[in-house]
Amino acid sequence: MQLPSDFSAARQNAAAAAATFSPSSALPPPDLELDEIKRYSRHLILSQIGMQGQRKLKGGSVLCVGAGGLGSPLLLYLAAAGVGRLGIVDDDEVDVSNLQRQIIHGQSNVGEAKVRSAEHRIREVNPHVQVDMYEEKMTSENVLRILAPYDVVVDGTDNFPTRYLVNDACVILRKPLVYGAILRFEGQASVFNYQGGPNYRDLLPVPPAPGDVPSCAEGGVLGVLPGIIGCIQATETLKLLTGVGKPLSGRILIYNALDMTFREVGLQPDPNTPKITSLIDYDCFCSSGSGTQRHQMQQGLSEPVFKRVSVKEARRKFEEDGWAPFVLDVRLPQEAEIATLPFSDLLCPHREVERVAAQLPRDQDILVYCKVGGRSAQACQKLAALGFPNVVNLDGGIIAWAQEIDARLPVY
Numbered sequence: 001m002q003l004p005s006d007f008s009a010a011r012q013n014a015a016a017a018a019a020t021f022s023p024s025s026a027l028p029p030p031d032l033e034l035d036e037i038k039r040y041s042r043h044l045i046l047s048q049i050g051m052q053g054q055r056k057l058k059g060g061s062v063l064c065v066g067a068g069g070l071g072s073p074l075l076l077y078l079a080a081a082g083v084g085r086l087g088i089v090d091d092d093e094v095d096v097s098n099l100q101r102q103i104i105h106g107q108s109n110v111g112e113a114k115v116r117s118a119e120h121r122i123r124e125v126n127p128h129v130q131v132d133m134y135e136e137k138m139t140s141e142n143v144l145r146i147l148a149p150y151d152v153v154v155d156g157t158d159n160f161p162t163r164y165l166v167n168d169a170c171v172i173l174r175k176p177l178v179y180g181a182i183l184r185f186e187g188q189a190s191v192f193n194y195q196g197g198p199n200y201r202d203l204l205p206v207p208p209a210p211g212d213v214p215s216c217a218e219g220g221v222l223g224v225l226p227g228i229i230g231c232i233q234a235t236e237t238l239k240l241l242t243g244v245g246k247p248l249s250g251r252i253l254i255y256n257a258l259d260m261t262f263r264e265v266g267l268q269p270d271p272n273t274p275k276i277t278s279l280i281d282y283d284c285f286c287s288s289g290s291g292t293q294r295h296q297m298q299q300g301l302s303e304p305v306f307k308r309v310s311v312k313e314a315r316r317k318f319e320e321d322g323w324a325p326f327v328l329d330v331r332l333p334q335e336a337e338i339a340t341l342p343f344s345d346l347l348c349p350h351r352e353v354e355r356v357a358a359q360l361p362r363d364q365d366i367l368v369y370c371k372v373g374g375r376s377a378q379a380c381q382k383l384a385a386l387g388f389p390n391v392v393n394l395d396g397g398i399i400a401w402a403q404e405i406d407a408r409l410p411v412y
Contacts, residue, residue, distance in 0.1 A: 029055035030084070036128060040082050053242040054082060058128075060241040061085035063147060065138060065166050066156030067114040068092070069216070069226030070180045070233065072104035074154055077234040079122045079129045083241065086122065087132040087150055090114040097412070101223040138162055140279040143169040152240050154178040154233055158215060160207045161282035167192060167200035171276040176240055176247075180233045183214070185222050185257040187229035190248045190267070191236050197249035198269045205273060207286040210374070218371055222257055229255065306380035306391040311400045314367070325365035325392065328353075330379040335371065339398060339410045350375040353382050362388060369394035369401075371412075 032040070032054060043049045043057075060083050064071045067090040078086060094102075094109045094117050109117035115133040122131050134146055147153055147169050155177060157163050170177040170193050177192040179200060192199045232253065239245040252265040309317070317323035327343055329336060330350035340347075348356045350370060360366055366388060370376040373395045380393045394401075402409035 029059040048244045056242050057082045058084040061150045062152045063087035063150040064154045065089045067118040069101045070230040071156035072102045073227045073230035074234045079126045085130045088115045089134040091137045101226050152237050160286045165282045168276045178233045178236050180229045182225050182229050187255045189232045189253045194249040198267045202270050306384045308393045308395050310395050311404050325367040326361050328368045330376050331370050338412050350379040353379045365390045367392050370397045372397045372399050
């Protein structure tokens with residue numbers, strides 16, 4: 001999974017940029033203007049912060065990877081606290097489904113680039129903050145260049161390839177990484193790569209198999225949860241910039257909203273973990289996963305084969321060819337309450353398809369669908385492994401059907 005040799009030049013250039021950059025801790029912190037003294041007065045009367053700590057915040061720089069659920073409260077509070085330079089990396093646009101939890105955006109921002117929407121809101125919160133916008137996807141080719149100028153990097157991502165990419169880049173550039181993750185009613189936070197402490201690979205050496213951990217789009221998330229975890233990340237970031245308190249390095253803080261409990265799990269660097277000295281192809285690394293696919297690779301076995309069909313091709317086959325497959329919906333029951341394809345025959349969550357295998361025909365095509373096609377592909381693989389010869393995945397799932405075939409279906 002090593003990158004081609006032409007990547008080395010880009011890596012060397014980024015490393016050189018990092019070497020020539022003087023972190024704020026090595027420079028005299030800038031003075032506060034009269035307006036800033038009034039603005040930050042509640043900080044200034046804290047003995048642990050005071051004028052010196054506030055000047056450190058003004059001279060500090062933070063890169064936030066992602067302007068979504070975690071990035072929203074993080075950016076707002078860092079801006080309000082007076083962090084002098086904020087970088088935002090996100091290549092997505094604001095969607096109405098974001099507004100349930102991504103509080104930095106509003107109704108008027110729907111369709112706008114998230115970095116620009118966030119920048120506008122930050123300007124309203126604090127005009128003294130410099131905002132750098134990176135409206136691009138973080139990749140192995142640009143990550144070192146983007147991270148190099150910043151003192152602290154904060155992980156506001158929602159996918160494993162970017163999470164491993166940012167972690168490894170922080171290790172190479174020797175930058176602390178403030179970690180956060182959310183799903184359903186639970187969140188986690190920690191500080192990685194701080195003064196010899198553990199990094200993300202000490203928590204998760206290899207990624208889970210694709211689909212084993214659902215995204216928030218598939219598994220759902222309580223709207224206030226990213227606010228809680230994002231504020232914890234903001235708190236840790238301010239502590240790192242000012243040098244006050246005890247960072248979460250070596251500790252994973254776990255929050256459960258249903259029980260309203262916090263607990264800690266210790267984490268130490270693993271001496272057996274290979275040192276991170278270069279970047280790799282993270283999409284390939286995470287798509288191979290662990291679990292079934294990795295076991296098959298180790299055993300030299302090929303994956304069970306199933307077919308794929310687009311929503312437009314499926315409709316053509318229905319209308320022109322008289323195609324009549326058995327249709328299996330592998331989403332959760334609460335998703336089916338929102339929207340369902342009217343020709344569905346059976347609802348069963350993708351992790352439980354083995355349980356209903358006896359109810360499925362073996363002499364008929366089985367069309368499997370979910371929200372966007374990922375869970376249904378896993379179900380197809382399981383069914384093919386069980387000996388079903390004619391399994392077909394509906395690529396794009398019910399969302400693609402709603403967008404391309406039937407606009408009357410709700411999109412969630």
